[in-house]
Amino acid sequence: MVTFTIDGKTLQVPEGTTIMEAAKLADIHIPHLCYLKDINEIAACRVCCVEVEGERAMVTACNTPVKDGMVVHTNSPRARRTRRINVELILSQHDCLCATCVRSGNCQLQAVANDLGILELPYEQQIPRGLRVAWTKTFPLYHDYKKCIKCMRCIQICDKVQSLNIWDLSGTGSRTTIDVSHNRVIKDSDCSLCGQCITHCPVGGLRERDDTQKAFAALSDPDKITVVQVAPAVRAAWGEALGLTREEATMERLIATLRRLGFTYVFDTNFTADLTIMEEGTEFLRRLKAGHLQRWPMFTSCCPGWVRFLKSQYPELVNQLSTAKSPQQMFGSVTKSWFAQKLGVAPEKIFCVSIMPCVAKKAESELPTMRTQAGPDVDLVLTTRELVRMIRADHLIPALIPEEQPDDPMGIHTGAGVIFGRRDGGRSAHRSFRSHRRKPRSRCLCRRSYRPRPAGSHL
Numbered sequence: 048m049v050t051f052t053i054d055g056k057t058l059q060v061p062e063g064t065t066i067m068e069a070a071k072l073a074d075i076h077i078p079h080l081c082y083l084k085d086i087n088e089i090a091a092c093r094v095c096c097v098e099v100e101g102e103r104a105m106v107t108a109c110n111t112p113v114k115d116g117m118v119v120h121t122n123s124p125r126a127r128r129t130r131r132i133n134v135e136l137i138l139s140q141h142d143c144l145c146a147t148c149v150r151s152g153n154c155q156l157q158a159v160a161n162d163l164g165i166l167e168l169p170y171e172q173q174i175p176r177g178l179r180v181a182w183t184k185t186f187p188l189y190h191d192y193k194k195c196i197k198c199m200r201c202i203q204i205c206d207k208v209q210s211l212n213i214w215d216l217s218g219t220g221s222r223t224t225i226d227v228s229h230n231r232v233i234k235d236s237d238c239s240l241c242g243q244c245i246t247h248c249p250v251g252g253l254r255e256r257d258d259t260q261k262a263f264a265a266l267s268d269p270d271k272i273t274v275v276q277v278a279p280a281v282r283a284a285w286g287e288a289l290g291l292t293r294e295e296a297t298m299e300r301l302i303a304t305l306r307r308l309g310f311t312y313v314f315d316t317n318f319t320a321d322l323t324i325m326e327e328g329t330e331f332l333r334r335l336k337a338g339h340l341q342r343w344p345m346f347t348s349c350c351p352g353w354v355r356f357l358k359s360q361y362p363e364l365v366n367q368l369s370t371a372k373s374p375q376q377m378f379g380s381v382t383k384s385w386f387a388q389k390l391g392v393a394p395e396k397i398f399c400v401s402i403m404p405c406v407a408k409k410a411e412s413e414l415p416t417m418r419t420q421a422g423p424d425v426d427l428v429l430t431t432r433e434l435v436r437m438i439r440a441d442h443l444i445p446a447l448i449p450e451e452q453p454d455d456p457m458g459i460h461t462g463a464g465v466i467f468g469r470r471d472g473g474r475s476a477h478r479s480f481r482s483h484r485r486k487p488r489s490r491c492l493c494r495r496s497y498r499p500r501p502a503g504s505h506l
Contacts, residue, residue: 051117066108081198139170142193155249187409195252201244237359240407266309280404299450319378352407379424394421
């Protein structure tokens with residue numbers, strides 16, 4: 048054990064503990080931007096600098112281990128002055144138009160700058176411009192060079208956790224930035240669109256492609272019947288950014304909120320999760336009887352990010368993938384065929400929207416194999432973050448909206464479909480569905496009578 052003093056508190060910590068981790072034990076917060084425990088401990092931002100008695104230079108707290116007898120000051124005048132200068136230097140190479148940034152109000156750099164009371168920048172701003180900030184607007188992941196602070200979190204999380212090595216440093220000196228590795232464009236890389244780089248970016252340098260305006264345009268089109276599906280994982284996350292408690296952020300309240308946004312029909316993706324279970328189970332039995340699973344089992348995943356990863360990293364296993372569509376795409380197919388027939392309208396009049404937890408679903412819906420002559424099975428995919436922005440744009444207060452039930456019949460499901468929203472959910476769902484089928488069943492859903500709404504009621 049090592050004994051040291053931090054801000055007047057004497058502590059004992061295991062040898063090798065960094066100042067940052069030791070400060071947490073003393074309930075002392077040291078601001079930082081680039082630090083990720085065991086992943087990114089390179090002190091790139093220099094915001095975590097503290098003063099150590101006896102040391103000539105300032106010390107970075109994230110990668111400096113405490114020593115016996117060390118005396119640390121996290122908020123001495125010298126530490127505050129150094130922290131302020133470092134943040135001002137970062138801001139001098141950062142696009143500070145926070146009003147047009149999706150991370151405004153949820154930005155670590157913005158929070159640190161506000162805490163330090165930085166109201167003006169003493170340094171000349173050097174923001175990349177022209178071709179240096181060129182990025183495709185069609186790819187589901189968007190990289191904003193003007194907001195990147197070179198913390199290298201995206202590089203480390205992609206290298207050490209996802210093992211795809213998509214990002215790397217580019218340029219030298221003040222022109223250094225983060226770009227796609229090996230001088231590639233993002234569309235030519237092996238990016239699986241897992242979204243981990245977006246999640247770990249402390250600013251708005253990485254985000255999903257925003258499709259909220261396309262959704263609002265469809266909702267305001269009197270010739271469109273808007274149908275929305277909600278993924279199992281969304282119901283567990285949508286209320287967090289809106290300040291709702293777990294009891295308030297129910298699926299029924301989300302359904303009511305979507306109707307307030309203007310969606311004509313609100314359904315549950317769990318309905319087609321059940322269909323996926325049946326399709327995959329049938330395919331598995333057929334392939335097993337045909338002897339196609341002698342060497343490898345049949346792989347299945349409703350996560351298009353996982354499928355993209357397998358196709359790029361393990362192409363020899365592609366033939367072992369299930370050919371069944373994911374619940375999202377199966378829902379789009381059913382909506383544009385069976386549901387359109389039940390409504391008595393052309394499939395082109397239906398605008399199918401899905402609310403999903405990940406960016407990869409946007410790419411999945413745009414695959415050429417996921418469309419017919421009537422257009423794409425799923426017209427638009429919104430992430431949970433985009434849904435929250437739409438709710439805020441319409442100034443809705445979900446906590447005050449009474450709960451409502453999904454539309455019938457694609458709003459009902461078995462308990463197996465819900466399990467898709469967690470890890471290993473597919474296999475567990477198959478087991479659950481098999482046990483469910485042993486129980487007496489009521490009327491078959493496909494034969495269930497359906498009464499469409501009166502003509503023009505969707506306008």
